[in-house]
Amino acid sequence: MNKATGIGFTAVLMWALLALFTIGSAPVPPFLLNALCFGIGGTIGIFWTARKGFGVLRAVSWKVYAFGTLALFGYHALYFTAFRLAPSAETGLIAYLWPLFIVLFSGLLPGERLRATHIMGALIAFAGAALIVLARDPGGEANALGLILAFCCALTWAAYSVLSRRLGDVPTESVTVFCLATAALSAVVHFAFEETLWPMGTMGWLSVAALGAGPVGAAFFTWDIGMKKGDIQFLGVASYAAPLLSTLALVAAGLAPATLTLIIAAIMITGGAALAAMASARKGQDIT
Template sequence: MTKTKATLIGFTAVLMWSLLALFTIGSAPVPPFQLNALCFAVGGLLGLMWTARRGFVVLREVSWKVYAFGTLGLFGYHYLYFTAFRLSPTAETGLIAYLWPLFIVLFSGLLPGERLRAPHVIGALIAFAGAAVIVLTRGGEAEGSVRGLVLAFLCALTWAGYSVLSRRLGAVPTESVTVFCLATAALSAAAHLSLEETVWPADASGWAAVLALGIGPVGAAFFTWDIGMKRGDIQLLGVASYAAPLLSTLALIGAGIASPSWSIAIAAVLIAGGAALAARASARVT
């Protein structure tokens, strides 16, 4: 598989994550950890069906340390994310949580064989500014807390660390993500039973939204992201990830849930410009 193909496959995860908000709204009133458990269970089952083609022996060959790493990455990120917004449901919390693409770009410079150029960093900062325009203009629902903001920062570090360290596990088959998903589903179920009241989807459309989440944004996306992180252009993928909040907003507009505004146009220019700068830098490196 070429680096370009792996990068394109990795970007499909960003496209799927852009539908996360739309499907999450459709899955209401299911609480976060219960929703997480259901979706990761669906994603894990899909992974089992995919792994069956190659044989489950490939899963037995993976070290338990890798499974622990992957599970901590997926569950740890979502646990910190949900808890941060529970404590501080503000735009600032969302913005801090969205530092992870910038951290991916910065951390990638520590990887052997990777060359981090100034345009990568500048492009990431420009794209982050575009994401900031979207997140901050959405506003928040309540006053935040310092603890929530700290957890949002840890959330961003967790996902960036998981993504970048996945590069060091290039020899580990992507099928291992199946176990990450199933283990995350089990831990999410435990968190749900401890912290939340069980509430099932209200109707068929709610169940369809849960299924769609498990198939895409909280399922296949983690498999394609794994391919992108291990074999693709990690700096370019980091910057391109800022397209997710923009595409998410456009999806909400298309569904009639949000309204178009000038801030979206400004964000689009910033994010596209940042990604273009990073892409140009990557082209020069190769």
């Protein structure tokens, strides 16, 4: 595993804490939470960018900024809306097709070789994630529009991730602008459609701060590095570790029970990632 792949995988580790911190941030509505978290993430990005100087941001095309902002804001808007219309396990499963789509779409990139083992690993890992989602998500009602939006949500994040590879010359500091613009758009949507509810107590604010510093902040910077310079197929399959690790975090916090399903899912997700790693290793041998 090269350095960029390892950095990219830290995003998966951070996303594993998304559910835990989101529960702690209640009762903040989704788009206000989005605005707060992306605002924190963007602010962290400003300090990080200051190391190189802000001239690096001026050199980036407005089209790149539009692409990144629409992807980050569009993904979350589709995700939240899908679950409001169809709060069901089926919605969660469809939304979590994005790692599989990343693996499949990566085969269209120049210089990338998609093996059958990559696809097999992604499907096995998806099946493991499916076990967790079906066991954990609320059994709300599904409807066609919600499921369609969830599918569009998965396509959006997969397309953003894979197309980031084509923007390899664009500095990761550009994600700072993506985050700040997404925060601004989320604030507009919040004030237009949501009731303002702030976090409850110190733990609530700490949860929001943790979300902005990690899963809805720094994760997008490290993911950008992984997508541009790392092993994109391996990262796609390894992303299915997020729902597993998320559930384990909830178990550790006493918010979810430990079950046999978790053990089976862990074996399937680990096995799928191992297959992808083997295929990537073989790909490297072909190149040398």
